[in-house]
Each structure stands twice: as C-alpha cells, then as structure tokens.
Amino acid sequence: MKRWLCSALLLLVIAQVNAVEILRWERLPLAIPLQVGQERVVFIERNVRVGLPASLQGKLRVQSAGGALYLLASESIAPSRLQLQDADDGTLILLDIVAEPAKTNEPTLEAVRIVEAERTAPRDEVEAPAPRPAPPTPLPVALTRYAAQSLYAPLRAVEPIPGLGAAPLRDDLVLDTLIPELPLSYRALAAWRLEDLWVTAIRLRNRSPRWIEVDPRRLQGDFVAATFQHPDLGPKGEATDTTVLYLITRGHGLAGSLLPAISPVDAALNLPRSRDDEE
Numbered sequence: 001m002k003r004w005l006c007s008a009l010l011l012l013v014i015a016q017v018n019a020v021e022i023l024r025w026e027r028l029p030l031a032i033p034l035q036v037g038q039e040r041v042v043f044i045e046r047n048v049r050v051g052l053p054a055s056l057q058g059k060l061r062v063q064s065a066g067g068a069l070y071l072l073a074s075e076s077i078a079p080s081r082l083q084l085q086d087a088d089d090g091t092l093i094l095l096d097i098v099a100e101p102a103k104t105n106e107p108t109l110e111a112v113r114i115v116e117a118e119r120t121a122p123r124d125e126v127e128a129p130a131p132r133p134a135p136p137t138p139l140p141v142a143l144t145r146y147a148a149q150s151l152y153a154p155l156r157a158v159e160p161i162p163g164l165g166a167a168p169l170r171d172d173l174v175l176d177t178l179i180p181e182l183p184l185s186y187r188a189l190a191a192w193r194l195e196d197l198w199v200t201a202i203r204l205r206n207r208s209p210r211w212i213e214v215d216p217r218r219l220q221g222d223f224v225a226a227t228f229q230h231p232d233l234g235p236k237g238e239a240t241d242t243t244v245l246y247l248i249t250r251g252h253g254l255a256g257s258l259l260p261a262i263s264p265v266d267a268a269l270n271l272p273r274s275r276d277d278e279e
Contacts, residue, residue, distance in 0.1 A: 024117040034099040051083030073099035090160035140225040143199040206233040
C-alpha cells in the first residue's frame with residue numbers, strides 16, 4: 001500500500017513539473033499572464049523576431065533560444081501586446097501579456113506551448129462551390145513588395161511568403177557600376193531568396209546639390225526586374241536625398257548580375273611613338 005502511494009505521489013510530482021499549457025493559434029491574440037519576478041517559458045518551435053513596445057523597456061526581459069521564448073517581468077505590467085514574426089516566412093503571432101505580483105500560496109504559472117490550430121470542417125457542413133482563384137501574383141512583384149514591407153512597414157503589415165528566407169550579402173559587392181553616370185553612393189541593406197529568385201535591397205544616396213531622377217532603364221547589369229522606392233532624389237543633405245532600389249536576379253545573387261568594375265584608362269598609352277620621341 002505504501003509503495004503504491006509513493007508511486008502515485010511520484011507520478012503526480014512529475015506531471016506537475018512537466019505540465020505545459022497548450023494554446024492554439026487561430027489568428028486571435030493569445031493571452032499569456034505573467035507573475036512578477038517569475039520567468040515563464042513559451043514554446044513556439046519557430047525562429048521568431050519579437051516586436052516589443054517601447055513602454056515595456058526595462059520592465060520585461062525577453063530571450064529567445066531554440067524555438068522557445070523566456071519572459072520575465074521585473075514589475076507590474078498593464079495589458080500589452082507582443083508581436084512574434086517568423087524570421088523565415090514572415091508569419092505573425094500576437095501575444096497579449098499582463099504581469100501582476102504573485103499572491104500568497106499561488107502556484108507558479110506553467111509553461112506554454114503554441115501550436116497551429118487544426119482546420120477541420122463539420123461533417124454535416126455542405127461544401128460550397130470553391131471561389132474562382134485570383135490570378136497569382138508574379139513572383140518578382142511579390143518579392144519586391146515583401147522587401148519593401150520588411151524595410152518600411154511595421155511587422156504586422158508584412159505579408160508572409162512560404163519558402164522565402166533571408167540570403168547572405170557578400171562584403172565585396174561593387175555597386176558603383178549600377179548607374180555610373182549619376183553621382184550616387186550605394187549600400188546593400190538586405191537580401192532574400194525564394195527558389196531560384198533573389199531580391200536585394202540597396203540604399204541609394206544623392207551626392208550632388210541638385211535633384212536627380214532615377215530610371216530602371218539606366219541600370220547596368222543582368223536583372224529580372226528593378227524597382228525604385230521613389231522616382232527621384234533631392235539634393236545632398238536633404239531628407240529626400242535617399243531612396244531604396246530593389247533588384248530581382250535569377251539563378252544567383254546580386255554579385256553574379258553586376259558588371260565588372262572598369263579601371264580608368266589613359267588614352268595616350270600604347271600609341272605609336274614618333275621619331276622625335278624616340279630621339
């Protein structure tokens with residue numbers, strides 16, 4: 001009898017230690033209450049970026065590792081919203097948190113696991129005719145839109161693209177050959193890849209004291225598509241002197257589509273020498 005009772009108590013303790021609350025993500029914000037001074041773990045099984053409101057700076061510590069979030073409130077927190085964005089496909093998950101001091105004898109909050117909700121229709125539901133699908137968005141358009149949203153829009157506005165992932169940028173890119181006749185400075189900001197297509201975002205800055213118009217037809221290189229964030233750039237030093245260029249390449253990253261840099265050539269070299277020069 002005592003052995004059975006001890007075994008039962010041991011199983012109960014193990015069950016309490018390993019208890020995990022399951023929450024299903026169905027596009028509705030998930031409530032995650034916290035206790036001040038006690039860390040709560042949220043298992044999400046995704047590589048996410050966390051959008052933290054400025055009001056929570058110094059109040060909430062957020063750490064991410066191995067598909068888990070570790071939330072620790074150092075003081076009481078009014079209801080606030082966290083935005084979690086999948087770093088691979090841009091999927092957004094919303095968490096509503098609130099932190100209060102733990103009450104006397106109140107148990108520690110268990111860990112949370114967030115899973116995708118299963119979408120099943122009732123058996124007696126009559127299947128409606130499928131709507132006519134809209135024409136698919138061309139991939140270069142979708143990639144350009146995603147890159148622009150990633151740089152300019154808030155996290156919640158970024159439209160996810162399945163299979164899209166960040167691509168590394170080379171440090172030795174020579175971008176001065178893009179529009180060599182214009183006084184511009186260039187800097188590669190970020191790149192993404194989907195199947196055999198790459199999109200690279202490049203910051204352009206006007207180095208002259210006059211307005212400059214930019215036209216994709218003046219670009220030098222092998223590109224599938226090119227889009228400027230703005231049609232012109234203001235004089236150097238003005239707020240309008242900067243824009244972003246989005247370049248789509250196929251089969252390789254940006255480096256494989258740029259023209260090689262050409263060194264200045266002295267036209268007087270290698271010319272036939274006159275007799276006077278020889279003497």
